[in-house]
Amino acid sequence: MTDEDTATPSPVTLTAVNGPDQPPVTPELEDLYRGFEKALLVPLWTRIGDLMPAHPQSKATPHLWKWESLVDLTGRSGELVPVGRGGERRAIALANPSLGGQPYATPTLWAAIQYLMPGEDAPEHRHTQNAFRFVVEGGGVWTVVGRDPVPMRRGDFLPQAGMNWHAHHNAASEPMAWIDGLDIPFQYGIESQFFDFGRDELSEEEHATPDRSFAERLWGHPGLVPVSQFAAREGTPLLRYRWEDTDAALADQLALECEGRPGTVEPGHAVVRYINPTTASDVLATIRAQFHRIRSGAETAPRRETGSSVYQVFDGSGRVTVGDRSWSVTRGDLFVVPSWTHLSIRSEASPSDSDSGALDLFQFSDAPMFTKLNLFRSHIEEDQA
Numbered sequence: 001m002t003d004e005d006t007a008t009p010s011p012v013t014l015t016a017v018n019g020p021d022q023p024p025v026t027p028e029l030e031d032l033y034r035g036f037e038k039a040l041l042v043p044l045w046t047r048i049g050d051l052m053p054a055h056p057q058s059k060a061t062p063h064l065w066k067w068e069s070l071v072d073l074t075g076r077s078g079e080l081v082p083v084g085r086g087g088e089r090r091a092i093a094l095a096n097p098s099l100g101g102q103p104y105a106t107p108t109l110w111a112a113i114q115y116l117m118p119g120e121d122a123p124e125h126r127h128t129q130n131a132f133r134f135v136v137e138g139g140g141v142w143t144v145v146g147r148d149p150v151p152m153r154r155g156d157f158l159p160q161a162g163m164n165w166h167a168h169h170n171a172a173s174e175p176m177a178w179i180d181g182l183d184i185p186f187q188y189g190i191e192s193q194f195f196d197f198g199r200d201e202l203s204e205e206e207h208a209t210p211d212r213s214f215a216e217r218l219w220g221h222p223g224l225v226p227v228s229q230f231a232a233r234e235g236t237p238l239l240r241y242r243w244e245d246t247d248a249a250l251a252d253q254l255a256l257e258c259e260g261r262p263g264t265v266e267p268g269h270a271v272v273r274y275i276n277p278t279t280a281s282d283v284l285a286t287i288r289a290q291f292h293r294i295r296s297g298a299e300t301a302p303r304r305e306t307g308s309s310v311y312q313v314f315d316g317s318g319r320v321t322v323g324d325r326s327w328s329v330t331r332g333d334l335f336v337v338p339s340w341t342h343l344s345i346r347s348e349a350s351p352s353d354s355d356s357g358a359l360d361l362f363q364f365s366d367a368p369m370f371t372k373l374n375l376f377r378s379h380i381e382e383d384q385a
Contacts, residue, residue: 058107062335126195132157132364145166149206171207216240254293268295281368287365294346312362318347
C-alpha cells in the first residue's frame with residue numbers, strides 16, 4: 001500500500017449510537033468503527049433498517065405534470081432548439097422532484113415529451129435502451145425503424161426493442177408531440193448502456209408515408225403470425241399497435257360486463273396489455289405497457305405494486321389519488337406512481353369530454369424486471385365498509 005492510498009479520505013463514516021438494537025457505546029466500539037472506516041467496511045447492524053426495510057421505500061414521490069404546460073414549453077423549444085447531431089432529439093424529460101435533479105420519472109423509467117417541427121428529420125441512431133412512443137394527439141410523423149417507415153397516429157403505441165436503428169420524420173404541415181418511454185435510469189444504474197450514431201439523412205424511400213409499415217403487414221393480424229418469420233424474440237417485431245384495435249378491445253370488455261359476462265378486472269374497469277406476438281409476454285424486456293378504461297362514475301380499488309409506473313390520461317377526466325397526493329386530471333396529463341404506493345382512480349368523464357364516455361389512461365411500468373427476478377408483488381385494499 002502506498003502513502004497515497006493511506007492518505008485517501010474514507011468515504012465511510014460510522015457513528016456509534018445508543019439504541020435497542022445497537023451494541024453499548026464504548027471507547028473500544030468507537031475505535032473498532034474507526035478501523036472499519038479505514039478498511040472501507042460497513043457493519044450490517046448499523047444499516048439494516050435502510051438496506052433491508054420491511055417494505056419498499058421509493059426514492060421517488062408521486063407527481064403530476066399538466067399537459068397544457070408541457071405542450072407550451074415544448075412548442076417554445078421547437079422555435080429555439082434545432083434537431084440534429086449532438087442533441088439528437090428535441091425531447092424534454094420529466095424530472096421527479098425527489099430524484100436529485102436527474103431527468104428521471106422514477107428510479108428505473110424515463111418519460112419525455114418529444115417534439116418535431118414540420119418537415120424535420122430526427123437523425124438515425126440506436127441504443128441498448130428499450131423504448132416506445134405513445135401518441136396522445138396529432139399525426140403526420142413516421143418513425144423509421146430498421147428502414148421501415150411506421151405511421152404514428154393518435155392512440156397508437158409504438159414499441160422498439162434495444163439496438164434497433166431508428167429515426168423520425170414529420171411529413172405534415174403542423175408540429176407534433178408525443179411521449180417517449182425508455183429504461184434509461186435502469187441501464188444507467190447498472191452500467192450496461194451502449195449508443196451508436198447512424199446515418200445523418202434518410203433515403204427517399206424512408207421518407208415515404210405508407211398507411212401500414214412492413215412490420216404491421218407481417219405481424220398486425222390478431223391471433224395470426226407469419227410462419228416464415230416465427231421465432232421467439234425478446235422484443236416485439238410488431239412496431240405499431242393501432243388505436244382502433246385497443247379501443248375495440250376495451251369497449252368489448254365493458255360491453256360484456258353489462259351483459260353479465262366476465263371481462264373486466266373489477267367493476268367498470270377494463271384493462272388490456274400490449275404483448276409480444278412471438279412469446280405472449282411483455283412487449284419489451286424491461287417495460288410493461290397497458291391501457292385502462294374506467295367507466296364514468298366508477299372508481300378503482302386502492303392498489304399498490306412493487307415497481308413504478310407512469311400514466312398518461314388519453315381521454316376523459318377524473319380524480320387520481322397516489323399515496324397522500326390527489327389530483328384532478330384531464331387529457332394529456334402525466335403522473336408517477338412510485339413503488340409500493342397506493343393508487344386509486346375515479347372516472348368523472350362524460351360523453352361531452354371523452355370519445356368513449358369514460359376515463360382512458362395509458363400506463364407503462366418496470367414490472368417485467370420485477371417479474372423476471374421474482375420480486376413483483378401487488379396488493380389490493382379490501383373494502384372496509
